[in-house]
Amino acid sequence: MDLIARIEALFLRRGRAEYESDVAQPVPVLAHALQCAQLAEWAHADHELVAASLLHDLGQLIDAEAGAPLRIESHETAALSLLAQGFGPGVLEPIRLHVQAKRYLVATEAGYEAGLSPSSRLSLERQGGRMNAEERLLFLAQPYAREALQLRRWDDLARQPGKRTPPLAYYLDLLADLMRDMRTPPRLLIA
Template sequence: MKENTEISLHDVLSLEKTPDQRVDALFDLMQEHGQSYYDEAVTQLEHALQTAQLARNSQATMEQITAALLHDIGHFLMNEHDAQHDFLSEDWEHETVGSRQLEPFFGRAVTEPIFLHVPAKRYLCTVEPDYFNGLSLASQRSFALQGGLMSDKEVERFENNPFHHTAVLLRRWDDGAKVKGLNVPGLEDYRVEILSCLEH
Protein backbone atom coordinates (compact mmCIF):
# COMPACT_ATOMS: atom_id res chain seq x y z
CA MET A 1 0.00 0.00 0.00
CA LYS A 2 1.19 3.47 -0.85
CA GLU A 3 0.67 5.83 2.07
CA ASN A 4 1.73 9.44 1.93
CA THR A 5 0.14 10.99 4.99
CA GLU A 6 0.95 14.61 5.61
CA ILE A 7 -1.02 15.04 8.81
CA SER A 8 -1.25 12.91 11.93
CA LEU A 9 -4.53 12.81 13.82
CA HIS A 10 -2.49 12.22 16.97
CA ASP A 11 -1.47 15.85 16.67
CA VAL A 12 -4.93 17.09 15.73
CA LEU A 13 -6.75 15.12 18.44
CA SER A 14 -4.09 15.46 21.14
CA LEU A 15 -5.25 14.27 24.54
CA GLU A 16 -3.77 17.44 26.01
CA LYS A 17 -6.70 19.33 24.50
CA THR A 18 -10.23 19.47 25.85
CA PRO A 19 -12.84 17.49 23.89
CA ASP A 20 -14.19 20.67 22.31
CA GLN A 21 -10.70 21.80 21.36
CA ARG A 22 -10.10 18.44 19.70
CA VAL A 23 -13.30 18.77 17.68
CA ASP A 24 -12.31 22.34 16.76
CA ALA A 25 -8.96 21.07 15.47
CA LEU A 26 -10.60 18.27 13.48
CA PHE A 27 -13.06 20.68 11.89
CA ASP A 28 -10.24 23.13 11.10
CA LEU A 29 -8.36 20.34 9.34
CA MET A 30 -11.39 19.38 7.28
CA GLN A 31 -12.13 22.98 6.38
CA GLU A 32 -8.55 23.69 5.33
CA HIS A 33 -7.83 20.47 3.47
CA GLY A 34 -11.29 19.71 2.09
CA GLN A 35 -11.19 22.01 -0.91
CA SER A 36 -9.83 19.51 -3.45
CA TYR A 37 -12.51 18.12 -5.72
CA TYR A 38 -13.99 14.69 -5.03
CA ASP A 39 -15.28 14.67 -8.59
CA GLU A 40 -16.47 17.26 -11.06
CA ALA A 41 -19.40 18.32 -8.87
CA VAL A 42 -18.31 18.65 -5.23
CA THR A 43 -15.28 19.21 -3.05
CA GLN A 44 -14.14 16.69 -0.46
CA LEU A 45 -15.71 18.81 2.29
CA GLU A 46 -19.00 19.20 0.46
CA HIS A 47 -19.06 15.45 -0.13
CA ALA A 48 -18.44 14.71 3.56
CA LEU A 49 -21.20 17.08 4.67
CA GLN A 50 -23.68 15.69 2.15
CA THR A 51 -22.89 12.13 3.23
CA ALA A 52 -23.45 13.01 6.89
CA GLN A 53 -26.72 14.74 6.04
CA LEU A 54 -27.97 11.65 4.21
CA ALA A 55 -27.08 9.54 7.25
CA ARG A 56 -28.93 11.93 9.53
CA ASN A 57 -31.95 11.93 7.22
CA SER A 58 -31.97 8.13 7.53
CA GLN A 59 -32.24 8.33 11.33
CA ALA A 60 -28.79 6.82 11.62
CA THR A 61 -27.01 6.38 14.95
CA MET A 62 -24.46 8.85 16.30
CA GLU A 63 -21.71 6.44 15.28
CA GLN A 64 -23.07 6.04 11.76
CA ILE A 65 -23.39 9.80 11.28
CA THR A 66 -19.84 10.28 12.55
CA ALA A 67 -18.59 7.58 10.18
CA ALA A 68 -20.44 9.26 7.32
CA LEU A 69 -18.85 12.63 8.06
CA LEU A 70 -15.36 11.15 8.42
CA HIS A 71 -15.50 8.32 5.88
CA ASP A 72 -13.05 10.02 3.51
CA ILE A 73 -10.79 11.55 6.17
CA GLY A 74 -7.89 9.65 4.61
CA HIS A 75 -8.18 11.92 1.56
CA PHE A 76 -7.91 14.97 3.83
CA LEU A 77 -4.79 13.56 5.50
CA MET A 78 -2.90 12.73 2.32
CA ASN A 79 -1.33 14.83 -0.41
CA GLU A 80 -4.59 15.49 -2.22
CA HIS A 81 -5.14 19.13 -1.35
CA ASP A 82 -4.25 20.90 -4.57
CA ALA A 83 -7.74 20.94 -6.14
CA GLN A 84 -6.61 18.44 -8.77
CA HIS A 85 -8.10 15.10 -9.81
CA ASP A 86 -4.78 13.27 -9.84
CA PHE A 87 -5.68 11.07 -6.87
CA LEU A 88 -8.27 9.29 -9.02
CA SER A 89 -5.51 7.78 -11.16
CA GLU A 90 -4.01 5.80 -8.27
CA ASP A 91 -5.47 3.96 -5.28
CA TRP A 92 -3.91 5.42 -2.14
CA GLU A 93 -6.17 3.27 0.08
CA HIS A 94 -7.65 6.25 1.84
CA GLU A 95 -10.08 4.00 3.70
CA THR A 96 -7.17 2.21 5.39
CA VAL A 97 -5.27 5.41 6.17
CA GLY A 98 -8.36 7.07 7.59
CA SER A 99 -9.65 4.19 9.68
CA ARG A 100 -6.24 3.43 11.16
CA GLN A 101 -5.64 7.04 12.16
CA LEU A 102 -9.10 7.27 13.71
CA GLU A 103 -8.79 4.03 15.70
CA PRO A 104 -7.06 5.54 18.76
CA PHE A 105 -9.93 8.00 19.20
CA PHE A 106 -13.12 6.31 17.98
CA GLY A 107 -14.66 2.87 18.46
CA ARG A 108 -15.13 0.20 15.82
CA ALA A 109 -18.71 1.33 15.16
CA VAL A 110 -17.11 4.41 13.58
CA THR A 111 -13.84 3.10 12.18
CA GLU A 112 -14.89 -0.27 10.75
CA PRO A 113 -17.56 1.07 8.36
CA ILE A 114 -14.99 3.65 7.21
CA PHE A 115 -12.50 0.85 6.55
CA LEU A 116 -15.17 -1.13 4.70
CA HIS A 117 -16.79 1.58 2.58
CA VAL A 118 -14.53 0.88 -0.41
CA PRO A 119 -14.97 -2.91 -0.19
CA ALA A 120 -18.70 -2.16 0.10
CA LYS A 121 -18.61 -0.62 -3.37
CA ARG A 122 -16.88 -3.71 -4.74
CA TYR A 123 -19.42 -5.89 -2.90
CA LEU A 124 -22.43 -4.05 -4.30
CA CYS A 125 -21.00 -4.12 -7.81
CA THR A 126 -20.63 -7.88 -7.42
CA VAL A 127 -24.03 -8.77 -5.92
CA GLU A 128 -26.10 -6.09 -7.69
CA PRO A 129 -25.14 -6.10 -11.39
CA ASP A 130 -26.88 -2.77 -12.10
CA TYR A 131 -25.21 -0.98 -9.20
CA PHE A 132 -22.10 -0.04 -11.18
CA ASN A 133 -24.13 1.89 -13.75
CA GLY A 134 -25.47 4.17 -11.03
CA LEU A 135 -22.03 5.20 -9.78
CA SER A 136 -20.55 8.59 -10.55
CA LEU A 137 -17.84 8.70 -13.19
CA ALA A 138 -15.24 9.19 -10.46
CA SER A 139 -16.43 6.09 -8.59
CA GLN A 140 -16.53 4.05 -11.78
CA ARG A 141 -13.01 5.15 -12.57
CA SER A 142 -11.67 4.20 -9.15
CA PHE A 143 -13.52 0.85 -9.07
CA ALA A 144 -10.91 -1.07 -11.05
CA LEU A 145 -8.06 0.55 -9.11
CA GLN A 146 -9.68 -0.59 -5.87
CA GLY A 147 -9.86 -4.24 -6.90
CA GLY A 148 -12.87 -4.61 -9.18
CA LEU A 149 -15.43 -7.35 -8.60
CA MET A 150 -15.09 -9.51 -5.50
CA SER A 151 -14.37 -13.21 -5.59
CA ASP A 152 -16.79 -15.57 -3.85
CA LYS A 153 -14.41 -15.78 -0.89
CA GLU A 154 -14.20 -11.99 -0.67
CA VAL A 155 -18.00 -11.74 -0.70
CA GLU A 156 -18.24 -14.30 2.09
CA ARG A 157 -15.59 -12.55 4.16
CA PHE A 158 -17.29 -9.19 3.71
CA GLU A 159 -20.70 -10.56 4.69
CA ASN A 160 -19.23 -12.17 7.81
CA ASN A 161 -18.00 -8.82 9.12
CA PRO A 162 -20.44 -7.60 11.81
CA PHE A 163 -20.26 -4.07 10.41
CA HIS A 164 -20.97 -4.94 6.79
CA HIS A 165 -24.59 -3.76 6.95
CA THR A 166 -23.50 -0.33 8.17
CA ALA A 167 -20.77 -0.27 5.53
CA VAL A 168 -23.37 -0.85 2.81
CA LEU A 169 -25.52 1.95 4.25
CA LEU A 170 -22.49 4.23 4.30
CA ARG A 171 -21.69 3.28 0.72
CA ARG A 172 -25.17 4.24 -0.45
CA TRP A 173 -25.02 7.57 1.40
CA ASP A 174 -21.59 8.09 -0.15
CA ASP A 175 -23.01 7.46 -3.61
CA GLY A 176 -25.78 10.01 -3.11
CA ALA A 177 -23.54 12.74 -1.73
CA LYS A 178 -22.30 14.29 -4.96
CA VAL A 179 -24.86 16.98 -5.70
CA LYS A 180 -23.46 20.25 -6.96
CA GLY A 181 -24.59 23.31 -5.03
CA LEU A 182 -26.66 21.41 -2.45
CA ASN A 183 -27.26 23.44 0.71
CA VAL A 184 -26.51 21.32 3.80
CA PRO A 185 -25.50 22.07 7.41
CA GLY A 186 -21.84 22.83 8.05
CA LEU A 187 -19.31 21.03 10.21
CA GLU A 188 -20.37 22.71 13.44
CA ASP A 189 -23.74 21.03 13.14
CA TYR A 190 -22.03 17.69 13.86
CA ARG A 191 -20.19 18.66 17.04
CA VAL A 192 -22.56 16.69 19.27
CA GLU A 193 -22.12 13.50 17.24
CA ILE A 194 -18.33 13.76 17.19
CA LEU A 195 -18.13 14.51 20.91
CA SER A 196 -20.41 11.58 21.73
CA CYS A 197 -18.19 9.19 19.76
CA LEU A 198 -14.75 10.36 20.94
CA GLU A 199 -13.48 7.61 23.22
CA HIS A 200 -10.18 8.95 24.54
Protein backbone atom coordinates in the same frame (compact mmCIF):
# COMPACT_ATOMS: atom_id res chain seq x y z
CA MET B 1 -4.34 19.68 19.26
CA ASP B 2 -7.33 17.56 20.28
CA LEU B 3 -8.96 15.17 17.83
CA ILE B 4 -12.02 17.31 17.03
CA ALA B 5 -9.79 20.32 16.37
CA ARG B 6 -7.57 18.20 14.10
CA ILE B 7 -10.59 16.96 12.13
CA GLU B 8 -11.92 20.49 11.82
CA ALA B 9 -8.53 21.78 10.66
CA LEU B 10 -8.28 19.09 8.00
CA PHE B 11 -11.74 19.87 6.66
CA LEU B 12 -11.17 23.64 6.73
CA ARG B 13 -7.70 23.53 5.14
CA ARG B 14 -8.29 20.78 2.59
CA GLY B 15 -12.04 20.16 2.40
CA ARG B 16 -12.65 22.59 -0.44
CA ALA B 17 -10.26 20.60 -2.63
CA GLU B 18 -11.59 18.46 -5.41
CA TYR B 19 -10.89 14.76 -5.63
CA GLU B 20 -8.05 13.91 -7.99
CA SER B 21 -9.33 11.69 -10.74
CA ASP B 22 -9.29 11.33 -14.46
CA VAL B 23 -12.96 12.33 -14.27
CA ALA B 24 -14.17 15.49 -12.49
CA GLN B 25 -16.12 15.08 -9.24
CA PRO B 26 -19.22 17.26 -8.91
CA VAL B 27 -18.56 18.34 -5.29
CA PRO B 28 -15.45 18.99 -3.16
CA VAL B 29 -14.53 16.75 -0.23
CA LEU B 30 -16.20 18.76 2.56
CA ALA B 31 -19.49 19.18 0.71
CA HIS B 32 -19.49 15.44 -0.03
CA ALA B 33 -18.81 14.59 3.63
CA LEU B 34 -21.60 16.88 4.87
CA GLN B 35 -24.08 15.48 2.36
CA CYS B 36 -23.17 11.92 3.31
CA ALA B 37 -23.63 12.63 7.04
CA GLN B 38 -26.94 14.36 6.35
CA LEU B 39 -28.21 11.34 4.40
CA ALA B 40 -27.22 9.07 7.29
CA GLU B 41 -29.12 11.30 9.70
CA TRP B 42 -32.17 11.38 7.48
CA ALA B 43 -32.09 7.57 7.50
CA HIS B 44 -32.09 7.65 11.33
CA ALA B 45 -28.68 5.99 11.52
CA ASP B 46 -27.06 5.85 14.94
CA HIS B 47 -24.50 8.55 15.79
CA GLU B 48 -21.56 6.26 15.10
CA LEU B 49 -22.70 5.65 11.53
CA VAL B 50 -23.43 9.37 11.01
CA ALA B 51 -19.87 10.06 12.21
CA ALA B 52 -18.47 7.38 9.88
CA SER B 53 -20.41 8.94 7.02
CA LEU B 54 -18.90 12.34 7.74
CA LEU B 55 -15.36 10.98 8.16
CA HIS B 56 -15.21 8.23 5.51
CA ASP B 57 -12.94 10.20 3.13
CA LEU B 58 -10.82 11.92 5.79
CA GLY B 59 -7.88 9.76 4.73
CA GLN B 60 -7.75 11.69 1.49
CA LEU B 61 -7.30 14.93 3.43
CA ILE B 62 -4.52 13.39 5.52
CA ASP B 63 -2.79 12.34 2.31
CA ALA B 64 -3.15 15.92 1.05
CA GLU B 65 -1.61 17.28 4.27
CA ALA B 66 1.41 15.08 3.56
CA GLY B 67 1.69 16.57 0.08
CA ALA B 68 0.06 13.70 -1.78
CA PRO B 69 -2.83 14.40 -4.17
CA LEU B 70 -6.41 13.64 -3.12
CA ARG B 71 -6.75 10.09 -4.37
CA ILE B 72 -9.93 8.08 -4.63
CA GLU B 73 -8.27 4.68 -4.34
CA SER B 74 -6.54 3.39 -1.19
CA HIS B 75 -7.81 6.12 1.11
CA GLU B 76 -10.08 4.13 3.41
CA THR B 77 -7.39 3.27 5.96
CA ALA B 78 -5.30 6.47 5.98
CA ALA B 79 -7.28 8.17 8.78
CA LEU B 80 -7.98 5.14 10.97
CA SER B 81 -5.03 5.59 13.34
CA LEU B 82 -5.97 9.24 13.90
CA LEU B 83 -9.67 8.46 14.39
CA ALA B 84 -8.90 5.55 16.74
CA GLN B 85 -7.74 8.16 19.27
CA GLY B 86 -11.38 8.96 19.97
CA PHE B 87 -13.69 6.53 18.24
CA GLY B 88 -14.41 2.83 18.37
CA PRO B 89 -15.22 0.19 15.78
CA GLY B 90 -18.73 1.55 15.16
CA VAL B 91 -17.08 4.52 13.44
CA LEU B 92 -13.83 2.98 12.22
CA GLU B 93 -15.05 -0.25 10.64
CA PRO B 94 -17.65 1.20 8.24
CA ILE B 95 -14.96 3.64 7.07
CA ARG B 96 -12.43 0.83 6.60
CA LEU B 97 -14.96 -1.28 4.70
CA HIS B 98 -16.68 1.31 2.50
CA VAL B 99 -14.52 0.62 -0.57
CA GLN B 100 -15.05 -3.13 -0.15
CA ALA B 101 -18.77 -2.39 0.08
CA LYS B 102 -18.67 -0.79 -3.38
CA ARG B 103 -16.90 -3.85 -4.76
CA TYR B 104 -19.52 -6.09 -3.10
CA LEU B 105 -22.48 -4.12 -4.47
CA VAL B 106 -21.05 -4.08 -7.99
CA ALA B 107 -20.82 -7.87 -7.82
CA THR B 108 -24.25 -8.51 -6.32
CA GLU B 109 -26.67 -5.90 -7.65
CA ALA B 110 -27.56 -5.61 -11.31
CA GLY B 111 -27.31 -2.01 -12.41
CA TYR B 112 -25.35 -0.81 -9.39
CA GLU B 113 -22.16 -0.17 -11.36
CA ALA B 114 -24.04 1.81 -14.01
CA GLY B 115 -25.36 4.11 -11.25
CA LEU B 116 -21.90 4.95 -9.92
CA SER B 117 -20.39 8.33 -10.65
CA PRO B 118 -17.87 8.30 -13.50
CA SER B 119 -14.98 8.67 -11.05
CA SER B 120 -16.27 5.80 -8.87
CA ARG B 121 -16.50 3.55 -11.91
CA LEU B 122 -12.97 4.54 -12.92
CA SER B 123 -11.54 3.88 -9.44
CA LEU B 124 -13.32 0.53 -9.11
CA GLU B 125 -10.65 -1.39 -11.01
CA ARG B 126 -7.86 0.30 -9.05
CA GLN B 127 -9.64 -0.77 -5.86
CA GLY B 128 -9.83 -4.43 -6.87
CA GLY B 129 -12.87 -4.58 -9.15
CA ARG B 130 -15.97 -6.61 -8.46
CA MET B 131 -15.68 -9.21 -5.71
CA ASN B 132 -15.65 -12.91 -6.49
CA ALA B 133 -17.85 -15.35 -4.52
CA GLU B 134 -15.23 -16.04 -1.85
CA GLU B 135 -14.52 -12.32 -1.33
CA ARG B 136 -18.25 -11.64 -0.97
CA LEU B 137 -18.59 -14.28 1.76
CA LEU B 138 -15.55 -12.94 3.61
CA PHE B 139 -16.86 -9.39 3.36
CA LEU B 140 -20.30 -10.24 4.74
CA ALA B 141 -18.74 -12.20 7.62
CA GLN B 142 -17.02 -9.07 8.93
CA PRO B 143 -18.59 -7.10 11.76
CA TYR B 144 -19.97 -3.79 10.43
CA ALA B 145 -20.29 -5.03 6.82
CA ARG B 146 -23.99 -4.08 6.81
CA GLU B 147 -23.17 -0.60 8.11
CA ALA B 148 -20.49 -0.24 5.43
CA LEU B 149 -23.08 -1.10 2.78
CA GLN B 150 -25.36 1.64 4.11
CA LEU B 151 -22.47 4.11 4.18
CA ARG B 152 -21.59 3.18 0.61
CA ARG B 153 -25.10 3.95 -0.62
CA TRP B 154 -25.04 7.38 1.03
CA ASP B 155 -21.53 7.92 -0.38
CA ASP B 156 -22.91 7.30 -3.87
CA LEU B 157 -25.78 9.77 -3.38
CA ALA B 158 -23.78 12.56 -1.71
CA ARG B 159 -22.63 14.27 -4.90
CA GLN B 160 -25.11 17.10 -5.51
CA PRO B 161 -23.49 20.46 -6.31
CA GLY B 162 -24.84 23.30 -4.15
CA LYS B 163 -26.96 21.08 -1.88
CA ARG B 164 -27.71 22.68 1.48
CA THR B 165 -26.56 20.79 4.56
CA PRO B 166 -25.97 21.58 8.21
CA PRO B 167 -22.59 23.27 8.70
CA LEU B 168 -19.45 21.42 9.72
CA ALA B 169 -19.80 22.77 13.29
CA TYR B 170 -23.07 20.86 13.69
CA TYR B 171 -21.36 17.55 12.93
CA LEU B 172 -18.28 18.42 14.98
CA ASP B 173 -20.62 18.79 17.97
CA LEU B 174 -22.05 15.36 17.17
CA LEU B 175 -18.50 13.94 17.10
CA ALA B 176 -17.66 15.58 20.44
CA ASP B 177 -20.84 14.18 22.00
CA LEU B 178 -20.05 10.73 20.65
CA MET B 179 -16.51 10.84 22.05
CA ARG B 180 -17.81 12.02 25.43
CA ASP B 181 -20.38 9.20 25.50
CA MET B 182 -17.65 6.66 24.72
CA ARG B 183 -15.53 7.88 27.65
CA THR B 184 -18.42 7.83 30.12
CA PRO B 185 -18.84 4.39 31.67
CA PRO B 186 -22.44 3.14 31.78
CA ARG B 187 -24.20 3.51 35.11
CA LEU B 188 -25.36 0.39 36.85
CA LEU B 189 -28.76 0.52 38.42
CA ILE B 190 -28.83 -1.29 41.71
CA ALA B 191 -32.24 -2.21 42.98
